[in-house]
Amino acid sequence: xxxxxxPQIPFSLRKQDWAYQVIRDRILTGEMxxxxxxxxxxxxxxxxxxxxxxxxxxxxxxxxxxxVDRPHQSWTVAEISVEDARDLYLxxxxxxxxxxxxxxxxxxxxxxxLPGLIGIEHVLRSQHDAARDQDxxxxxxxxxxxxxxxxxxxxxxxxxxxxxxxRTRSDRYVSLHLARLDRAQDSLAEHEQILTALDAGDADRxxxxxxxxxxxxxxxxxxxxxxxxPPTTSx
Numbered sequence: 001x002x003x004x005x006x007p008q009i010p011f012s013l014r015k016q017d018w019a020y021q022v023i024r025d026r027i028l029t030g031e032m033x034x035x036x037x038x039x040x041x042x043x044x045x046x047x048x049x050x051x052x053x054x055x056x057x058x059x060x061x062x063x064x065x066x067x068v069d070r071p072h073q074s075w076t077v078a079e080i081s082v083e084d085a086r087d088l089y090l091x092x093x094x095x096x097x098x099x100x101x102x103x104x105x106x107x108x109x110x111x112x113x114l115p116g117l118i119g120i121e122h123v124l125r126s127q128h129d130a131a132r133d134q135d136x137x138x139x140x141x142x143x144x145x146x147x148x149x150x151x152x153x154x155x156x157x158x159x160x161x162x163x164x165x166x167r168t169r170s171d172r173y174v175s176l177h178l179a180r181l182d183r184a185q186d187s188l189a190e191h192e193q194i195l196t197a198l199d200a201g202d203a204d205r206x207x208x209x210x211x212x213x214x215x216x217x218x219x220x221x222x223x224x225x226x227x228x229x230p231p232t233t234s235x
C-alpha cells in the first residue's frame with residue numbers, strides 16, 4: 001500500500017511526538033504492514049526530522065508493541081498473531097467488565113443523573129456519523145472515547161491505567177476488525193445496548209454486555225486472522 005504523504009509538523013508538537021503519531025497511524029491503517037523494514041533515514045527525511053527524535057518515536061512504538069528492534073539488524077513493524085491478540089483481548093475483557101459494572105453501580109447510586117452520561121451519548125452519535133462516512137481513523141478514536149468516558153465514571157484509576165496499556169497494544173487489532181463495515185455496525189449496536197443498560201443503572205447487564213462486546217471483537221478478529229484474509233477499508 002502506498003504511504004500517505006506526511007503533513008507538516010504542527011507547532012504544538014515535539015518532533016519525536018510528531019514522528020510517533022505518523023508512524024503509529026500508518027501501522028494501524030495497514031500502510032506499514034507486519035514485518036516491514038523501517039528505513040530510518042528515508043523516514044526521517046520524509047518526516048523532516050533527524051534520526052534522534054525518530055529513534056525516540058520508535059522506542060515508544062516498541063513499548064506499544066507495534067515495532068520491534070532487532071539487534072544488529074533493523075527496526076521492523078511487529079507481526080500480528082492470534083496468540084498475542086488472545087492475551088490482550090482476554091485481559092481487556094476482564095478489566096472492562098469490572099469497570100463497566102462499577103460505572104453502572106455509580107449511576108444507580110446517584111440521586112441525580114451523572115453529568116458524564118450526556119457526553120457519552122454525544123460520542124455515540126458521532127460514532128454513527130463516522131461509520132456512515134466510513135472514516136476509519138475517527139471511528140477508532142471515538143471507540144476509545146466512548147469506552148473511556150464510561151470507565152471514568154467507575155473512579156478506579158489504577159484499573160483504568162492498566163486497561164489503557166492493554167488497549168494501546170491492542171489498537172492494531174481493533175483497527176483490523178473495525179475496518180469491516182459489518183463489524184463496525186455490530187459494534188455500534190452493542191454500544192447502544194451498553195449505554196441503555198448504563199443509563200438504567202443495571203450493573204449486571206452493563207457488565208455482561210461490555211464483556212461480550214470485547215469478546216465479539218475478538219471473535220471477529222480471529223475469524224479474519226485464521227482465514228489469513230485481513231479485512232481492508234475498501235469495498
